[in-house]
Amino acid sequence: MYEFDWSSIRPGLPFLWKGMKVTLYITLVAMAAGIALGTVLAILRMAKNRALAWLSAAYVNTFRSIPLVMVILWFFLLLPAVIERIFSISRQEDTRLTTALVTFSLFQAAYYAEIIRAGIQSVKSGQMGAALALGMTNGQAMRLVVLPQAFRNMAPLLLTQTIILFQDSSLVYVASLADFFGVAGIIGTRDGRQVELYLFAGAVYFVACFILSSLVKRWQNRLKGHA
Amino acid sequence: MHNWRWEVFLEPAQGGSGATYLDWVLVGLRMTAAVSLCSWVIALLWGSLMGIFRTYPSKLLYGLSTAYVEVFRNIPLLVQLFLWYFVAPEVAPLGLGAWFKQLHPNLQLFVASMLCLGFFTGARITEQVRAGIESLSRGQKAAGLAMGFTLPQTYRHVLLPMAFRIIIPPLSSECVNLVKNSAVASTIGLMELAYQGRQLVDYTAQSYESFIAVTALYVALNLLILLFMRWVEKKARVPGFMGGGGR
Amino acid sequence: MRTRLLAALLACWAALPVAGAAELTGTLKKIKDSGVISLGHRESSVPFSYYDDKQQVVGYSRDLQQKVVEAVKKELNLPNLQVKYTPVTSQNRIPLIQNGTVDLECGSTTNNLERQKQVDFTTTLFVVGTRLLTKKDSGVKDFADLKGKNVVTTAGTTSERLIRAMNDEKKMGMNIISAKDHGESFLTLESGRAVAFMMDDALLAGERAKARKQDEWVILGTAQSKEAYGCMLPKGDAAFKKLADGAIAAALKTEGEAIFKKWFQSPIPPKGVNLGLPLSDDMKELYKSPNDKAFQ
Numbered sequence: 001m002y003e004f005d006w007s008s009i010r011p012g013l014p015f016l017w018k019g020m021k022v023t024l025y026i027t028l029v030a031m032a033a034g035i036a037l038g039t040v041l042a043i044l045r046m047a048k049n050r051a052l053a054w055l056s057a058a059y060v061n062t063f064r065s066i067p068l069v070m071v072i073l074w075f076f077l078l079l080p081a082v083i084e085r086i087f088s089i090s091r092q093e094d095t096r097l098t099t100a101l102v103t104f105s106l107f108q109a110a111y112y113a114e115i116i117r118a119g120i121q122s123v124k125s126g127q128m129g130a131a132l133a134l135g136m137t138n139g140q141a142m143r144l145v146v147l148p149q150a151f152r153n154m155a156p157l158l159l160t161q162t163i164i165l166f167q168d169s170s171l172v173y174v175a176s177l178a179d180f181f182g183v184a185g186i187i188g189t190r191d192g193r194q195v196e197l198y199l200f201a202g203a204v205y206f207v208a209c210f211i212l213s214s215l216v217k218r219w220q221n222r223l224k225g226h227a
Numbered sequence: 228m229h230n231w232r233w234e235v236f237l238e239p240a241q242g243g244s245g246a247t248y249l250d251w252v253l254v255g256l257r258m259t260a261a262v263s264l265c266s267w268v269i270a271l272l273w274g275s276l277m278g279i280f281r282t283y284p285s286k287l288l289y290g291l292s293t294a295y296v297e298v299f300r301n302i303p304l305l306v307q308l309f310l311w312y313f314v315a316p317e318v319a320p321l322g323l324g325a326w327f328k329q330l331h332p333n334l335q336l337f338v339a340s341m342l343c344l345g346f347f348t349g350a351r352i353t354e355q356v357r358a359g360i361e362s363l364s365r366g367q368k369a370a371g372l373a374m375g376f377t378l379p380q381t382y383r384h385v386l387l388p389m390a391f392r393i394i395i396p397p398l399s400s401e402c403v404n405l406v407k408n409s410a411v412a413s414t415i416g417l418m419e420l421a422y423q424g425r426q427l428v429d430y431t432a433q434s435y436e437s438f439i440a441v442t443a444l445y446v447a448l449n450l451l452i453l454l455f456m457r458w459v460e461k462k463a464r465v466p467g468f469m470g471g472g473g474r
Numbered sequence: 475m476r477t478r479l480l481a482a483l484l485a486c487w488a489a490l491p492v493a494g495a496a497e498l499t500g501t502l503k504k505i506k507d508s509g510v511i512s513l514g515h516r517e518s519s520v521p522f523s524y525y526d527d528k529q530q531v532v533g534y535s536r537d538l539q540q541k542v543v544e545a546v547k548k549e550l551n552l553p554n555l556q557v558k559y560t561p562v563t564s565q566n567r568i569p570l571i572q573n574g575t576v577d578l579e580c581g582s583t584t585n586n587l588e589r590q591k592q593v594d595f596t597t598t599l600f601v602v603g604t605r606l607l608t609k610k611d612s613g614v615k616d617f618a619d620l621k622g623k624n625v626v627t628t629a630g631t632t633s634e635r636l637i638r639a640m641n642d643e644k645k646m647g648m649n650i651i652s653a654k655d656h657g658e659s660f661l662t663l664e665s666g667r668a669v670a671f672m673m674d675d676a677l678l679a680g681e682r683a684k685a686r687k688q689d690e691w692v693i694l695g696t697a698q699s700k701e702a703y704g705c706m707l708p709k710g711d712a713a714f715k716k717l718a719d720g721a722i723a724a725a726l727k728t729e730g731e732a733i734f735k736k737w738f739q740s741p742i743p744p745k746g747v748n749l750g751l752p753l754s755d756d757m758k759e760l761y762k763s764p765n766d767k768a769f770q
Contacts, residue, residue: 002317002318003686005686011527011744012527014528014529015525015527015529018529065403065407065445065446065449065450066407066442066445066446067406067407067408067409067410067411067421067445068407068410069410069411069413069414069421070410070421070424070438070441070442070445073421073424073425073438074438074442077434077435077438167301167302167303167304168303170303170305170306171303171305171411173305173414174413174414176561176563176565176566178517178561181303181305181306186517186518186525188657189517189518189655189656189657189658190517190518190520190524190525190657190684190744191684191744191745192657192660192661192664192681192684192685193684194309194313194657194658194661195313195314195317195661198306198309198310198313198314199310199314201306202302202306202307202310205301205302205303205306206298206301206302209300209301209302210297210301213300213301313661313665316665316667317665325666328665328666328667331649332624332649332651332667335667414654416629416652416653416654429565429630
């Protein structure tokens with residue numbers, strides 16, 4: 001039988017926390033940027049302008065049909081050079097974190113966009129008509145009437161997607177960026193305690209995601225109660 | 228400018244044996260298809276069983292299936308894969324781990340990836356099946372029971388046939404997700420499509436050509452699944468239910 | 475190539491290079507201008523370059539890398555030189571040197587002619603032989619005993635190429651497992667998935683130290699190749715190479731054996747294990763007359 005040896009975890013906690021901060025950073029930035037871009041994509045998708053609608057659909061469908069692992073590999077191949085130029089930072093900077101942030105923001109935007117589109121459609125027709133009748137422009141009606149309601153309805157879904165994003169961010173592993181899981185791997189490899197560290201990482205992810213998703217579920221039920 | 232060399236796929240691969248780099252990609256494609264198909268079977272069977280348990284009037288079965296769903300949905304796929312491949316053989320009872328570790332290395336990778344993807348996808352299918360059953364009106368179940376069916380018979384002949392037809396669209400998107408998720412298996416070294424793509428980059432340095440080829444194959448696989456599932460959907464449509472005409 | 479294309483396309487964003495200080499060129503000029511030196515290190519290459527529990531980079535190669543940093547400080551008269559650490563893997567270490575992200579990588583990188591086409595190497599830090607780690611009672615005494623068995627090695631290393639070639643040439647019917655890193659290779663060995671782990675002997679000693687029962691494992695077999703570890707630096711930067719070579723050679727001559735003792739014959743962080751690796755003849759020779767020659 002396997003003899004567990006958990007002695008690597010306690011001294012490794014500060015390092016693991018550093019990795020967790022990278023994970024959280026990627027999650028939060030990609031959530032904010034992803035929802036912003038996702039909203040734009042969702043509105044464009046419903047635009048009267050055919051070309052814009054098509055572009056938005058192409059963007060969303062492309063990202064949704066490629067495995068995240070391949071997307072990460074693609075972006076780590078292409079992005080570093082572009083980032084250096086845009087932000088004119090020197091070669092010495094480690095651009096891996098920035099690359100990861102951009103990758104996850106763009107990738108998640110495609111998933112958020114679909115949720116937001118459904119949310120908008122769920123409030124759109126009657127409300128839009130009423131707002132327009134009140135003399136609002138299309139943009140005003142969208143901004144002041146439709147979007148606030150849509151976001152309220154779909155907030156739980158957006159959060160659920162964010163929990164998925166939190167889990168998916170572990171895939172920066174393929175670009176050897178030291179997020180929470182990456183650090184667990186580094187410590188496990190260094191001390192020959194991979195089994196313990198992988199179990200520990202799994203437990204931490206489970207507890208965090210379980211609590212979050214339970215909260216989301218409760219919120220969702222409350223929203224349903226109101227409606 | 229990038230030096231495009233598509234002919235690289237026809238060149239003989241390093242390491243002798245006369246295979247070309249195109250053969251490498253095709254080996255990867257076959258592996259992706261094989262592991263996805265096997266996991267799909269596991270996911271469908273196990274997910275259906277657990278989905279039934281989720282709606283079954285038994286505290287024990289309900290608790291069991293709920294715990295399963297929560298555990299497998301709240302741990303990242305990558306972590307689950309490492310747990311299946313590195314940890315499970317160490318802690319498995321009855322000498323199962325020792326037996327597993329004596330298998331051919333490639334078979335170990337395949338089995339671990341298959342079980343991981345199967346049970347991960349199974350948790351999602353569980354929820355689809357549950358939703359499908361719950362979406363049927365209570366009358367259906369009552370009618371089944373009133374006709375003298377036992378509860379398992381009611382599930383078998385009344386509830387499940389309807390529920391499955393309803394959930395074909397979400398199932399097909401789960402199937403597409405499964406193929407995409409299988410790329411994660413490259414991290415433990417399963418020689419599937421994404422793995423072979425990275426190998427190709429290592430050996431030929433033609434990153435763009437290999438990534439484009441691999442990406443295109445994933446997209447093609449996805450399309451194939453969607454077309455197939457649409458055909459299944461058409462065949463299985465219940466007249467007078469869900470508007471018949473579809474979208 | 476691609477990078478250069480993008481660089482040209484996006485040139486409008488590029489900052490103009492700062493007008494240079496006299497005489498200095500290449501890496502040294504870059505360091506002088508920015509006041510920063512960027513060091514590449516490994517994350518778990520025990521005991522050459524790895525993290526201790528305070529997330530500090532430590533190790534044999536790291537100590538020698540520090541000698542170069544001191545020399546750079548002195549040469550450029552930069553007492554406040556900032557040091558930036560970039561973790562590298564065996565897959566990305568060469569590209570990171572080539573594109574200038576890392577100025578100097580010291581870990582466990584073999585200096586060979588193939589790599590010399592892409593980067594330069596400093597004075598050799600360490601000489602290893604590629605051998606086997608196995609359980610004492612495994613019955614394996616040398617490479618010939620591996621016929622038909624599962625053998626693990628780390629992907630992308632010289633050992634991987636050597637053992638695959640041996641398998642083909644001598645029709646040994648081994649199942650060769652290529653693990654992602656040394657730690658994973660050792661886990662494969664320790665958990666019984668493979669009977670032997672082929673790798674550089676010093677790294678094998680580092681891995682053995684992680685075992686629950688160190689004395690159950692032995693390093694044995696005829697060395698299949700000799701490998702010279704060096705620090706990597708950008709290709710064709712003679713001034714920087716000369717400075718680094720000099721600093722490392724001086725350190726090896728005066729305190730080489732002491733540094734060896736510190737990392738290979740004394741308890742090392744984080745767990746205080748002792749690798750117990752004897753000083754080889756090759757290493758004695760290296761400390762006597764440091765050089766930057768590759769073995770293959």
